[in-house]
Amino acid sequence: MAELAGTGRRFEVLGIGNAIVDVVANVTDTLVADLGLEKGAMTLVDESRSEELYAKMPPGREVSGGSCGNTIAAVASMGGRAAYIGRVRDDQLGKVFAHDIRAAGVTFESRPGTDGPATARCLVFVTDDAQRTMQTYLGACVELGPDDVDPDMVRDASITYLEGYLWDRPEAKAACRKAADICRDAGTSLSLTLSDAFCVDRWRDEFRELVRNEVDILFANESEILSLYQATGFDEALAQVRADVGLAVLTRGAAGSVIVQGEETFGIAPVAPARVLDTTGAGDLYAAGFLHALSLGHELPVCGQVASKAASIIIAQYGARAEQPLDRLLAEAIG
């Protein structure tokens, strides 16, 4: 991947994702159970269910979100040249999303919808164990399709990063396929995060084909990679992913992470956070740190250390967008 560094492309990383505003509230386990939520998972809900759940939710905080949006905003905050493609509406929360990602330094040119569903929102129920249970109403995200993918933008990015969540909408999936084709032709790298074990369960065959034939850099947590290969143990999944993809980055929460490239394997120690308040965005910020360091030509273990440091920062706060700029993170992580 060393050829990524200093390629002189306009962007180090271009992300394509569901543009979502998070509504974050602290809740009890009892409420999660009473509402019948799948704890720890991301569940898609329609507008009326979203309204119903919101009415039963404690007071909240609104923060721009979307897994890929979080990653891209963090890459820019770290000083990387980053761009994002995603759809919002021209409503208040759409303006919040656009403001926040641009204010982080990201190039975001997707035009907001002037009619149709409202900007997407994700109700994030944070329990005392810092776990998050997410209920997503996709709203304006359903407008994302191939026409939103500007070929020049993809060709101008060293890495194009997709979130697995996009597979839940046929048009968004088609947008990803288009981006993958452009990457292949342009000789740039395609990266994918598997997003969620239940999402992998819904699209396993397609993800396996994609990982084997298109993806250069794969991100997954333990439950996602086990789900992808229907493996019973981590080592089994590791052997499969090693054969399938050039570079795989597997996160294991407090147990750290593992980077696999060909015959090489790097175990990365976790970075202890100041406190664990809300695990929302841990994987997103890990990916940001990794991609940013990788695009600058750092060795894989260094990329893993930067990634772990970024994850440790985000779980010490609420929400998945860093409260402070991350521009000194790389320098601090590599000492």
Added chain:
Amino acid sequence: MAELAGTGRRFEVLGIGNAIVDVVANVTDTLVADLGLEKGAMTLVDESRSEELYAKMPPGREVSGGSCGNTIAAVASMGGRAAYIGRVRDDQLGKVFAHDIRAAGVTFESRPGTDGPATARCLVFVTDDAQRTMQTYLGACVELGPDDVDPDMVRDASITYLEGYLWDRPEAKAACRKAADICRDAGTSLSLTLSDAFCVDRWRDEFRELVRNEVDILFANESEILSLYQATGFDEALAQVRADVGLAVLTRGAAGSVIVQGEETFGIAPVAPARVLDTTGAGDLYAAGFLHALSLGHELPVCGQVASKAASIIIAQYGARAEQPLDRLLAEAIG
């Protein structure tokens, strides 16, 4: 004030205020200076200036706010019976405001506007010293007037609590005058917070008249009380306020607070916060703790201790709405 306890009224505290959603971002002192902001103050801005400043603001977090709304939400979160009167529009941020205050347990029946300006927002620039500089676009708050004040609701509240910020709009001021008249006739208590030293400067004569003739419980911080009396020292202001109002509660930041009732004076030690992240809401939560304890019949020093504890909690987080329920605060504060 002991007669407040157990009066059997429907509400312990009714608040009337500007219903605002805060947009909170961490900034440098350089940005505050470059934007020409009055550091530490609340400045009213029009919509275009608000948009201009927002465009230059870093990524933010949206949290329901409004000084009085913060106080009332906290009273309810502590377990108090609380109600709120304030105007939002029927837009996304208006729904956020209504959701958050109701989810805290507050009775909020003000109908949202169906046209006119958008829900009010306050851009809160938080600097590294935890100070907040606020730029408020009043938006739909300008719709608040005497018709919004339901006489039954005022009569049903042991204490009606007004924010000085309302004086910046003639119609809102008229709403306050109406509430004050009802309180006097009903024999309930009227409470006022002076809100901001610059606001006091704008309405000094009216506030002095109000404090002398109508207010039963006055809240002010040091700069506000000095501004009210154009006093050069705290002791001078103390002597004046003692003569003017039955019960005055004066906060002095890290130096604690002073409660004055007739000839009696109680110095209240501050409660050390876990950390100081953002002082937004310190005064609002202090007032909440004080009013809640007072309405339950606690002695004034106890009211001050509960108030100080509440303030210490809010400055250890971003924004002025508590991230966790405050239902055990009273019990913990009085040990």
